Amino acid sequence: MNYLVTLLMTMTLAMSMPPLHKGVSLSNWFWNQNDQFDADTWITEQDYVWLKRQGYDHVRIPVDMADLDESWILPKLRQAIQWGIDNQLMVIISCFGDMYNNQLVPQENYQGKLKQLASIVAEFPVDQVFFQIANEPDVPSPKQWSRIQTDMIRTARDVLPDRWLLTSTPLRWREEDGWDQLKAFSRMIPSNDQKVIYTLYFYEPFFFTHQGATWAGNEAKQVKGYAYPVESENADEVIRNLPSGVPEWLPDTLKEAWNKSVLGDRLQVVIAWRDRYQRPVMVSEIGIHRPYAPKDSVGRWVTDVTNLLDQNKVPYTIWDYRGNFSLRWDDPDFSVPKDEYR
Structure with a gap:
């Protein structure tokens, strides 16, 4: 009912x-x-x-x-x-x-x-x-x-x-x-x-959708190659590639389970x-x-x-059409500038 x-x-x-x-x-x-x-x-x-x-x-x-x-x-x-x-x-x-x-x-x-x-x-x-x-x-x-x-x-x-x-x-x-x-x-x-x-x-999850973005905070900037759904093997590899000095909480956050459910x-x-x-x-x-x-x-x-x-x-x-989130990022018939936006 x-x-x-x-x-x-x-x-x-x-x-x-x-x-x-x-x-x-x-x-x-x-x-x-x-x-x-x-x-x-x-x-x-x-x-x-x-x-x-x-x-x-x-x-x-x-x-x-x-x-x-x-x-x-x-x-x-x-x-x-x-x-x-x-x-x-x-x-x-x-x-x-x-x-x-x-x-x-x-x-x-x-x-x-x-x-x-x-x-x-x-x-x-x-x-x-x-x-x-x-x-x-x-x-x-x-x-x-x-x-x-x-x-x-x-x-x-x-x-x-x-x-x-x-x-x-x-x-x-x-x-x-x-x-x-x-x-x-x-x-x-x-x-x-x-x-x-x-x-x-x-x-x-934020560190997946904003990985590598220089304007999204120092932590997100360091995360690269982070896969979805989040699985331990990939998360461990991403964590190994983090530079020294990242916050202690970041590796644990990257290991959190994320999937459709x-x-x-x-x-x-x-x-x-x-x-x-x-x-x-x-x-x-x-x-x-x-x-x-x-x-x-x-x-x-x-x-x-x-x-x-x-x-x-x-x-x-x-978000968006022609920026670094571009809907047409992989479209060979479309020019997407591969730079960082302010």
Whole structure:
């Protein structure tokens, strides 16, 4: 009986939200451009055509809020949104950037920038273009973020009264050393607005998905060749290759068991929150830092995670299209710059 009730509630939520299923983030375009960036060639309409042919239904476009006044940004962003509409891809415009998420949002001084970008979104159809009000805001606690988030939703409604909004999980679940998306998500309180999708990242296990990433902390930077599912033989080899001086806890962490069952257990935090509050949820980022991850492990992880999300009717967006997490990393017909992004 409880299963049937849960199933009916999940189906009701799915019917009420936009038909988002699987998409891709178009990173390093309007945010975090690298030295090879060219606004006219980094992403073209042919990339949208390719994504549609592969069965994706949406793109997520991160926009650095500090750059909104640069002359090329808004005309190019309008074009990027229109390409989505022309190719039957829904579009999520996401508020990125340290200035906004780490300064203006925590200081509650975000209103001008939020409305500036929302006004661009307002030019497009409400059923095809959606707006994510923040991305990993650096707020000390989920409780504080829940209050700020509610105020931000009200502010966005001044410009976007009828459109679906997406929110974010805060950067941390407690002020000191509290980086854990699932813990932070589980402690959030939703607003009373009924057209909001609550999002989080799913990068479990972190040292697999971020192995070798120089910007992900000194420990992750040292981990290379780490396989999924995690097995003792591979973990021991990775540990032997660690440099001296790594924290004592790192080898034990690398030996922890990770497989589809463990990932499914971790995901239940999200499902429980959705069922408790009767609010739609979405995983706005899944992906793997590709340069040092074993190729076959990448395929196994992506298959397990997307299967679990599909089974639980949770839409998701892959990170990313043309960066070091690239969806097309191994595609011989596609150029992926093999460098580190800032």
